[in-house]
Amino acid sequence: xxxxxxxxxxxxxxxxxxxxxxxxxxxxxxxxxxxxxxxxxxxxxxxxxxxxxxxxxxxxxxxxxxxxxxxxxxxxxxxxxxxxxxxxxxxxxxxxxxxxxxxxxxxxxxxxxxxxxxxxxxxxxxxxxxxxxxxxxxxxxxxxxxxxxxxxxxxxxxxxxxxxxxxxxxxxxxxxxxxxxxxxxxxxxxx
Amino acid sequence: xxxxxxxxxxxxxxxxxxxxxxxxxxxxxxxxxxxxxxxxxxxxxxxxxxxxxxxxxxxxxxxxxxxxxxxxxxxxxxxxxxxxxxxxxxxxxxxxxxxxxxxxxxxxxxxxxxxxxxxxxxxxxxxxxxxxxxxxxxxxxxxxxxxxxxxxxxxxxxxxxxxxxxxxxxxxxxxxxxxxxxxxxxxxxxx
DNA sequence: AAATGACCAATTTAGTATTTTAGTCAGTCG
DNA sequence: CGACTGACTAAAATACTAAATTGGTCATTT
Numbered sequence: 001x002x003x004x005x006x007x008x009x010x011x012x013x014x015x016x017x018x019x020x021x022x023x024x025x026x027x028x029x030x031x032x033x034x035x036x037x038x039x040x041x042x043x044x045x046x047x048x049x050x051x052x053x054x055x056x057x058x059x060x061x062x063x064x065x066x067x068x069x070x071x072x073x074x075x076x077x078x079x080x081x082x083x084x085x086x087x088x089x090x091x092x093x094x095x096x097x098x099x100x101x102x103x104x105x106x107x108x109x110x111x112x113x114x115x116x117x118x119x120x121x122x123x124x125x126x127x128x129x130x131x132x133x134x135x136x137x138x139x140x141x142x143x144x145x146x147x148x149x150x151x152x153x154x155x156x157x158x159x160x161x162x163x164x165x166x167x168x169x170x171x172x173x174x175x176x177x178x179x180x181x182x183x184x185x186x187x188x189x190x191x
Numbered sequence: 192x193x194x195x196x197x198x199x200x201x202x203x204x205x206x207x208x209x210x211x212x213x214x215x216x217x218x219x220x221x222x223x224x225x226x227x228x229x230x231x232x233x234x235x236x237x238x239x240x241x242x243x244x245x246x247x248x249x250x251x252x253x254x255x256x257x258x259x260x261x262x263x264x265x266x267x268x269x270x271x272x273x274x275x276x277x278x279x280x281x282x283x284x285x286x287x288x289x290x291x292x293x294x295x296x297x298x299x300x301x302x303x304x305x306x307x308x309x310x311x312x313x314x315x316x317x318x319x320x321x322x323x324x325x326x327x328x329x330x331x332x333x334x335x336x337x338x339x340x341x342x343x344x345x346x347x348x349x350x351x352x353x354x355x356x357x358x359x360x361x362x363x364x365x366x367x368x369x370x371x372x373x374x375x376x377x378x379x380x381x382x
Numbered sequence: 383a384a385a386t387g388a389c390c391a392a393t394t395t396a397g398t399a400t401t402t403t404a405g406t407c408a409g410t411c412g
Numbered sequence: 413c414g415a416c417t418g419a420c421t422a423a424a425a426t427a428c429t430a431a432a433t434t435g436g437t438c439a440t441t442t
Binding site: 164 | 347376378379380
């Protein structure tokens with residue numbers, strides 16, 4: 001199309017700025033300048049800065065979902081799939097500019113808007129895993145259980161192992177984490 | 192004894208003040224006044240404010256260990272004991288003035304000294320649970336596994352379930368948590 | 383010798399001036 | 413006409429500074 005898609009320009013500029021400077025340090029003037037657009041134009045598409053940010057987070061969630069779907073394999077076992085999904089999420093979080101910046105802002109400044117956004121991202125991952133687990137239950141691959149609690153526990157355990165454990169210990173390799181998941185969650189500790 | 196035990200007075204005053212106002216808002220003048228002692232006297236027993244605080248945390252750790260030991264039962268199963276210990280730790284954290292205040296200060300102000308102290312408390316709980324798990328392994332009650340990672344995973348899972356889960360869901364009852372522990376960690380999900 | 387509190391340097395806080403920013407809207411331009 | 417703009421404003425954040433507080437010391441007292 002001949003006319004410029006201003007909304008798209010704004011979203012691209014905002015994504016770039018949030019990735020580079022985080023939520024707080026990104027100004028609407030900056031986004032307008034980056035998008036080559038008058039500031040008022042932003043407000044014809046987005047009611048507030050927060051709404052603009054939420055749209056960016058929606059894209060982020062979609063991107064993660066796409067990434068995760070690309071490694072899923074219907075015919076593989078639950079364990080295999082859960083490990084692939086979590087590992088992919090983890091790699092994504094550590095390589096994607098926007099998530100890196102937001103995790104940092106959440107930790108260092110505790111910006112409320114950012115905290116809420118990251119929780120929304122986490123929730124969406126849990127919802128996605130919930131689906132995987134429900135399928136495994138239906139197939140009879142694993143025991144009947146609350147799929148949401150199970151997804152929640154898996155995500156928390158994964159992030160504990162990759163983030164918190166290395167605060168006091170050498171980091172665990174990907175295969176080690178997979179082994180731990182298998183032992184704790186699937187086989188169980190009982191002899 | 193006829194002479195007043197000034198060190199004890201200081202420790203009691205400090206414990207009271209830290210419980211009431213937290214670490215940052217407690218001043219050495221205040222502790223001195225509360226203990227009916229000259230400020231200089233504090234410095235004959237403790238090099239710095241931080242050292243005084245660390246002694247208080249040591250008492251806290253000892254107190255938790257005592258609480259935990261009182262509910263342990265050598266002849267009960269690992270599951271039973273782990274659940275008792277974690278539940279006791281949780282109840283303690285929610286009822287003990289000092290821990291309440293410090294958890295709050297950690298969350299709201301992010302005081303570095305407090306963050307480090309709470310991590311030390313957590314570490315000591317993990318070390319204690321490590322012992323329980325090692326015994327269960329020796330008895331052949333559970334599979335061979337790294338007892339420290341196992342203790343770590345158990346504590347993290349417990350705190351996730353009692354603290355994070357209720358951010359978006361109705362809180363889980365103590366028996367529900369026990370059931371989840373049994374399912375996820377002991378029996379495993381595999382059919 | 384043990385204990386004290388006035389004292390000091392350094393940090394924190396409170397108060398205020400200045401700047402920045404989210405959001406608006408009268409006016410421009412295609 | 414209507415999409416678009418950027419100067420404008422009220423509110424919020426920041427920078428600055430003076431005043432107060434605090435951790436720690438040490439000469440003096442008990």
